[in-house]
Amino acid sequence: MQEKPSINGFLDHARQSLQILDQSIADAQQMSHVKTGRGHDNESRLEWTRELRNLIELRNSTLQSIKHHMLGRDYDTGQFSEPEDIWQFERDFHKYVTADPWTQEDLELECEECHKSSIEVEEYDFDDEKRKLCEPCHEKATSQQDDAKDEPPEPISAQDVKVLRQSAALQIKVLRTFPIDQRIAKLEELLADKPEVAPGMEPAYEAYRDVLQKELDNAKATREHAAHHPTS
Numbered sequence: 001m002q003e004k005p006s007i008n009g010f011l012d013h014a015r016q017s018l019q020i021l022d023q024s025i026a027d028a029q030q031m032s033h034v035k036t037g038r039g040h041d042n043e044s045r046l047e048w049t050r051e052l053r054n055l056i057e058l059r060n061s062t063l064q065s066i067k068h069h070m071l072g073r074d075y076d077t078g079q080f081s082e083p084e085d086i087w088q089f090e091r092d093f094h095k096y097v098t099a100d101p102w103t104q105e106d107l108e109l110e111c112e113e114c115h116k117s118s119i120e121v122e123e124y125d126f127d128d129e130k131r132k133l134c135e136p137c138h139e140k141a142t143s144q145q146d147d148a149k150d151e152p153p154e155p156i157s158a159q160d161v162k163v164l165r166q167s168a169a170l171q172i173k174v175l176r177t178f179p180i181d182q183r184i185a186k187l188e189e190l191l192a193d194k195p196e197v198a199p200g201m202e203p204a205y206e207a208y209r210d211v212l213q214k215e216l217d218n219a220k221a222t223r224e225h226a227a228h229h230p231t232s
């Protein structure tokens with residue numbers, strides 16, 4: 001059998017500690033029961049019992065730290081997380097801690113794009129999915145995603161233009177109830193205001209401004225006309 005390269009990760013050390021502790025516990029258990037022979041009196045049995053208790057406590061705290069390492073802390077509370085799926089946790093525990101020592105290969109993931117396995121493969125968050133990718137494939141995927149974002153926005157629909165025209169028409173309807181000077185002032189004010197328009201919305205906004213501009217021209221013409229032909 002091929003020699004497995006050591007990785008010396010946290011779980012490797014923890015698993016080694018557990019193995020040694022299990023052996024020590026078995027030894028201490030045996031020693032605490034030995035009744036006869038040199039150096040085996042009540043006092044030494046008591047000593048071994050104390051040793052056994054310490055070893056069991058150490059084993060429990062080692063298990064606890066493995067559990068914490070595997071589950072991590074809750075982001076909000078800072079408390080150690082509890083397993084959501086207890087069976088999956090037990091499976092993971094068995095797989096990573098109590099089963100055969102793992103190898104570098106066990107840490108490799110397969111890239112979804114090029115299907116090469118390597119420890120460089122990571123799980124990345126995309127807009128609505130997680131993908132396992134190697135470094136070059138991840139770079140390719142993100143630059144493709146950026147390209148998609150740079151694409152020109154969907155052209156505005158005729159329906160949107162219609163809605164904006166209608167809203168301009170409604171504004172004009174209200175403005176027409178104003179005295180002519182106020183109406184002109186208000187229309188000039190509306191046209192002077194040039195808000196930032198969402199990409200793709202420019203044509204609709206232009207249509208909206210056209211409607212206001214026409215109304216302003218009409219209002220000015222009306223005022224001009226009234227000035228020359230005063231009604232009594």
Ligand SMILES: [Zn+2]
Nearest residue numbers: 111114134137
């Ligand atoms: Zn790849």
